[in-house]
Amino acid sequence: MTVREELFQEIEQASDDVLEVLVSVLRQMRLSQLDRSALMELAAHSSAELPVQKHYPLRGMPVVIADDFDAPMSDLWDALGR
Secondary structure, three states, rough: OOOOHHHHHHHHOOOOHHHHHHHHHHHHHHHHHOOHHHHHHHHHHHHHHHOOOOOOOOOOOOOOOOOOOOOOHHHHHHHOOO
């Protein structure tokens, strides 16, 4: 798959919010006339920050349960009893 084909495939799957950001970045780049090396550095930096799985943003994140998750809440029960 060529880079162009891969880009079109990603665009088809991207949300409107992502596309708005992409368009604004492209407009800024056109206005500021960044050189090729700066663009490559920007692309490398941006791709490192993007999540791998767009459709399931919580996948792969650890589930953390607080130590007092099931602790009795006597203060709350007292307040409800008044």
